[in-house]
Amino acid sequence: MKRYILVFLIISLISCTKDRKEDFILQDLIPENSELIVITPDLQAFIDNLSSNDLLSKSKFPLKTRLTKELDFLRLLNFKNQTGLAFSNLWSQDVNYTLITQRDSSLIPFDSIKNKSVETIKEGDVEFKSVNIENSKFFLYEKGNSVFITNSKQRILDYDAEEKLLKSPDFKKAFEAADRNKTSVFLQHSKIPDDLSSFFKDLKFPGFQKLANWSSFDLDLEKSNIKINGISLGNTGENFLGIFSNSDPRQSEVGKVCPDDFISYYSLGFSSFEKLYANIKAKDSLNTDYPAVLNHAIEIASVNLKDGSAVVINVHEIEAAKEALAGLGEEIESFRGSSIIEVNEEIEFSNIFKNVMEIENAQFYTIQDNFVIFSSSVEILKKFVTSFQNSDTLANKQYFTDLMSSLSSESSMLFVINSKEFSRAKNENSEDLKFNKNSLAAFQVINEDNFAHLHGIISNSEKAAASNGAEQISSFKIEAPVSSNPYFFRNHRTDQLDIAVQDQNNDLYLISNKGNIFWKKNMDSPITSPICQVDLFKNGNLQLAFSTGYNMEVLDRNGNKVEGYPIRFNQPLTQPLAVFDYDNNRNYRFVLTQNKKVYMVGPKGKAIKGFDFEQAGSDVIKAPKHIRLGNKDYILIAEESGKLNILSRQGKIRVPVKDKIEFSENEWYGYQNSFVSTNPQKDLIKISQNGNVSTNDLGLAENNRIVAYKNDLVYLNENELSINSKIVNLDFGLYTDPQLFTFRNRSLIAITDTQTQKVYVFNDKAELLEGFPVYGTSQVDIANADLDSKLELIVRGEENEILMYEF
Structure with missing residues (x-):
């Protein structure tokens, strides 16, 4: 009998202990007007993670300032149990917060806090404390196994009366779905203030307050990243996500055409535009026709750039899309091989996507790959064409592919933000937000039947900034x-490089690297050689040297002819000008060719005495070439007869080549202490400095x-x-x-x-x-x-x- 009594006492004790533990049920103690709720198993660790995140720790913004001021005292408290922080009026100057945790006598270590005061307050039957520690003031209320810390006296009175508590079934579902081992954040969409909603309106998304009833996500804080993963609940037909009913998400591909200096884009992915639009019409009672090209769409995005915006339509069959576009307008311009079309009637995207996507109507479009890009601005379309052709789009940037690897492969909705440019565009304390270059943020929604998956990341890595x-x-x-071809030419005044180029009118231009034209000078004929940079007077003032049909020209940087030039010939020059500077000491040798004749002149335009090679045995078929191997100089002159003359500086044979060479169109080069080129038989020819000729079949x-x-x-x-x-x-x-x-x-x-x-x-x-x-x-x-x-x-x-x- 004693055994049974002992067993009964043990069971009773366990039962009582269990009752006391269950007395603290955090999800039942949340204020009903909460806009944002943070629930964490370890509040102190969460605060430490916030402090170690580079972006949050280094940036300054109003909300952070207000919360730091209100909650700075938390670092002094001892949190041993699950804790909730509920906020209301979060985006106002008077933030209301309530901290809820399990009762613990060591929560506030009064003995170790120097600057403190505690006052007991009684209002009616409610007794609580007003606490002031380290210049932070709050109210402390304990009831049963729960403790409440808040800056609202009314909140304590409501708790005592068990009034104005959150009773939402969707919140309870979200709470049950959250990972208890991670910090979770909960948003009540209907309570979200306009300040936060306006952030999404800047992303061209007007429906954030009606996205769902509740959203919850687990928060992972890393040194350079902030990641979220969670769900939205209560996605009925009245909520925004109802438009994705009976439609599957798709992989977003807008990054393939989005310029990398964008501000933001907002994308919708779907399996059928017809079904999507039927849901939009049913929700918003729309009666607007849409262009047939949208029937071929699997993704639509609004892309914001610094100078305007565009609508990007990703189609699954571009040829079918082109047929649907036929007859809508006429080409007004061809830009870099891409047609820019002006439509006959402006496409009213703003009505088609009313309350779904805030976008401008479009008057022009162009096509790149599988994308039809609409805009009200021709210059914006040219920006897309330029970026696509330059591979200067997001999809070609490693920092973007790294970001997207953190998300699911398919989306119903996707927001991508260029954090630095977006903050600048909003002009809201952008200098206080420490975003690195190429810092991106992305938020993804994947719709299911009655809920949606949420994934997000803010990436602020230094690796991306170094791209x-x-x-x-x-x-x-x-x-x-x-x-x-354009050539760089050093500007000795600025120590930067200008650009020299000739047009089809034979006008030679010198242009700054900012695009300013210094001068334009007409030449007698097209330039036949590279435009070489020389310093004839060895004073740092540079000149341009080149050959035309009958002349060798030298111009100073003001476009004036240098004394002694041009050197004029009665018969045309048959090879381009070659310029030799054997020892890089500006003792230039200018080499000109007329059929068999080879002329070498010095800086003053006079023939060089001591250069003995004046005439080849047959026509010279390539411009003479100077090659240095080791510390030896060689001049190579190829003749039509197959003879290759390898000469010294004085024009004497330095390397005798006995073999006849079949020359190809390729030049001769110095490579691994030998001379190399190719022959018409597609072999690589190699001539040693002793004149030995070898060939190597490269299968050319x-x-x-x-x-x-x-x-x-x-x-x-x-x-x-x-x-x-x-x-x-x-x-x-x-x-x-x-x-x-x-x-x-x-x-x-x-x-x-x-x-x-x-x-x-x-x-x-x-x-x-x-x-x-x-x-x-x-x-x-x-x-x-x-x-x-x-x-x-x-x-x-x-x-x-x-x-x-x-x-």
Whole structure:
């Protein structure tokens, strides 16, 4: 019998203990007017994580200032149990907060707090305390196994009367779905103030207050990221998410065309626009027709840029979409090969997506890949075309792909924000928000039958800020179509680089790297050589040297002829001007060719005495070439007869080559202490400094092109680009000769596909540089054109346009 009594006492004790634990039920103690609720298993750890997040710890904004002032005392308290923080009037100056946790005698360590005062207050039958510690004042109320800390006296009276408590079934569901081991945040959408709702209106989304009844998400705070994952509940037909009924989410692809310097975009993904629009009409009683192209859409996005906005329609079959667009308008302009169409009647997107997406009506559109892009501005459409052709879109940026990898692959709704630019556009304390360059934020909604998944991330990593992809920094036009490749020319006054280029009227321009035309000078004929930079007087003042049909010209940087020039010939020059500077000491040798004749002149335009090679045995078929191998100088002159003259500085044979060479269109280069080129049989020819000739069958095609320097060998074989034996498979196209640029220990290889108008730049490991290809229609020049550490690239764009990129 005693055993039974003992068992009964143990069971009773356990039961009583369980009752006391269940006396604290946090979800039943939330004020009904709460706008935002934070529930955490470890409040102190949560506060520490907030402090260690770079963005939150370094930034200043009004809400943070107010909450820090109100809740600074929390760092002094001992939290051992699950804790809830409920806020109302959150975006006003008078924030109301209530902290709810389980009763614990050690919660407030009064003995260890120096500056404190405690006053007991009694109102009716309600007794509570007014506490002042470290200049923070709050009210403390204990009831049963619960303790409440609040800055609202009325809140305590309501608690005592068990009034105005949250009874929402959807909140209870959200609470049950939350991970108890993580900090969770709950939003009651109908209570969200206009201040927060206006944030989403700036994203062109007007329906945040009606998105759902409740949203909850787990919060993960990392050093450079803030991540959320959760759900929205109560998604009835009255709520916004009802428009996605009977529609599946889709993968967002807007990043493929969205310029990387965007402000924000808001995207809807769906399996059927017809079903989506039927839900929109039913919800908002709309009676607006929509263009047939939308029947082919799987995604629609509103994209905000600094100078305007666009509507991007992602279609699953572009040819069908083009048929649906046929007859809607006429082409008003072709920009970089893309048609810009003006529609006959403005498309009223604002009515089609009323209360769904705040967007402007559109008058123009263009097509890029699988996207139809509408805008009220032609310049905005040109921005999209430029960014797409330059690979300067979000999808080509590693920081964007890293961000999207944190989200689900498919979305019903997706918001992406360029954090720094968005804060600037709102002009709200942007200088106090410490966003790094390329900091992005994304928020994703994936609709289900009666709830939705939520995923979000704010990324503020320093790695993204350090991204150095190619970026177009300027574009300027001359009066007639460009006829030559553009060349950099150093401005000795600014120590920056200007640009020299000729147009089809034979006008030569010198243009600043900001696009200002210094001068324009008409030449007698097209320039036939590269435009070379020389310092004839060895005083740092530079000149431009080049050849035309009958002349060798030297102009100073003001466009004036230098004394002694031009050198005029009665018969045309048959090869481009070659400029030699053997020891880089500005003792220039200018080499000109007329059929068999070779002329070498000095800085003053006079013939050089002591150069004995005046005439070849047959016509010279390439411009003479200076090559230095080790500490020896060689001059190479190729003859139509197959003879290759390898000369000394004095014009005497330095390397006797007995074999007859079949020359290809390729030049000769110095490579690994030998001379290399190719023959028409598609072999690589190698001539040693002793004159030994060897060939290597590389399996080259007939139209192969090579370039080499020291230890770099590059050749283009149809669509295969070989860089130091590493093969890059390019798309089939019409390519310029590859170009090799060296900067200290760095080699870059550039090549342009004139068919698709893409410029590629690779390093010597055959790796495509970030941000390439970019748009361009000619060979390029690469140099450090300004005072920063980045390189610049210039290239012809449209027929009378010069483009400059930075990378």
